[in-house]
Amino acid sequence: METDNTEDIESLIEDMQYIPGHFHLELSLNCDPVGPVNLRFRDTLLKQESLQAELEVEVGHLQYAVRNLLGLLAFHLDQPDKAEEIFRYKTLTSSVKVRQREIILIMLSVWILVILAASNRNTTLAWCYVGIMLERKDEFSSVPMSIHDCGFSASDPLSCFGTVTFILNLLAKIIFLLGKHDMATGICNMALNILPDPELNWEAYCMRAKINVVVYVNQLEKAKHGMGGVPERQKLADARKDLDKVLTVRPCLRTHLEMAQIYYYMGVDALQETIMVDESSINHALVSLSKALQFKPADSLPDLHVLRGRCLLIKGEEQNAAECFKQAMELERPGSTDTTTLHCLLLTLLNLFILEASDPSSAITQLETWVNKAEERYPQERVKSELRSLYRTHTEEVTELSKTLIRTGRLGLVKRLLETVAPQQLAERRPLARAFSLS
Incomplete structure (x- = not known):
């Protein structure tokens, strides 16, 4: 006679800090809306793009969880037709191939945990993971057991490649x-040795x-504080080569933004960002x-406007x-x-x-206006720190x-300004002009 484990499962879930799977993500979609509308829209759109990239490599039942979340996000972005299309999606993938990929995923996940445990010098934990793998050796024996074998498997080799690189x-x-x-760079190199195609x-x-x-x-930050030599600009050249390959096959907001950052650092002095050394790079x-x-959420990203402002500032604009x-x-x-x-x-x-200098009224007005706005947006001590x-x-x-x-x-x-450089008591007791001691 089978026993009812419903109560045990419910009590177990109650003790969990979050439910396993995607359900612990803080999407804040069913709560009362908070914050400016444009920022909520931006965050939801970025979540959608992130999950869309994840869907490309998910296997088995996990892809349904991702699709359900994508449908929910589409609904909250006022895309009802897209949401309906996502919820109606049915997979035609062979269950045998899906199961093989799931097992490979489990096997490689265990390998990752072993590496992480070993890197943190927790060898006991590492051996526990190895034990788990050995207990399931019969299940694992039916699938390729090495990256090389995965590549030359009789069925679905490209799928195995994708799983391994993922x-x-x-x-x-x-x-x-x-x-x-x-x-981390070494692991990227391993992935690219297996699958060098940027697409x-x-x-x-x-x-x-x-x-x-x-x-x-x-x-660069260490060099500015006198803790190291000039940063290696070859790092920037290598990064640009990698992103050039990506942009030929997958242009997107993130890649263009990261490329802009690379060109910015290539265009300024290696130690003093206020000095331009290559105007062509700044223009790039x-x-x-x-x-x-040109991408939809870009205009709502403060980092993009800050970087653009820095480029214009160094050009004298x-x-x-x-x-x-x-705007940022x-x-x-x-x-x-x-x-x-x-x-x-x-x-x-x-x-x-x-x-x-001849007519500074506009600059002064802007300074007064934006210091006031800063005090509404940032903690008071942070504003004082910047003025100081x-x-x-x-x-x-x-x-x-x-x-x-x-x-x-x-x-x-x-x-x-006075309050940032003098004690509060001094500012209160003395007349403003005398306290500042201007000649």
Whole structure:
């Protein structure tokens, strides 16, 4: 007589932090809407694109879970026809081939866990995974047991190739997130040795390019703080080659944006981003950004506008750059602690003030307006920190700005600047002009 395990299963689920599968994803679709409409639309659209890429490599019943989520996202994006088409989809894939791919996926997943456990020096855990694999050796014995065998399997060789490279690309992402850049690059190289066609294995090229850019940026930050030598610009050249291959077969928003970043770094000095060394590369970056803007959610990405503003700023187009930074700041989430956009905008408006010395009223008005907006969007301490940084790195310019503000009776911004460089008590007890000690 069979026993009813319903209660046990329900109690088990209640104790879980999340239900296995895609159901633990924080999609926030059935909750009350929060945040600006354009940002909610952007986030939903980006989730849809991410799942669409995942669907290309999912096998077995997992693909139905992904399709269900894609249908749900399409519905929330006001795409009812597309949602209906997705929900009506029926697969014709042979169950035997699907089962073979599932087993290969399990086998390679166990291999990944062994590598991760070993890399963290948890050999006990690694041997546990090996034990699991050995217990299921009868099931695994009917499928190819090596990458080489997968490639020359009598049935479905391309499918096996795709599964193996998918796992390797996933492993590269995990290793990259752990900060092991050399190891992640090596895994990308393995995936590309197996399947070098950029149309079928574009993710490996993108991942390798991203690693090279991140390594370059890390080297750049260390060099700026006197902790290393000049960053390797060859990293940028290698990343550009990889993305060139991807763009020939799969042009998309992300790739164009990453290519623009590469061209930007190729166009500026290796240590001082305020110095342009190759105008052609900066122009290429702007072209890549223009191509990225042709994709639907691009205009709502603050990073894109910040990068475009930086390119325009280094070309001497301060006002156009300021407009880009303003647009990026409008797209920041309220309460954000990342004030990179504010930093760029303040610096640009200060430059405009210096350039328009004969009639600086426009630059001053913009500064007052956007400092007020910044205080509504970012935590107060973050805004003060940026103003303090502006004063410390551009003391002469800020001093001249303060003199002009006092002379024209616009004391609100002066007070904010004063509070960043003097104790609060000092600002309260002394008259504003004397406290600032301007000559």
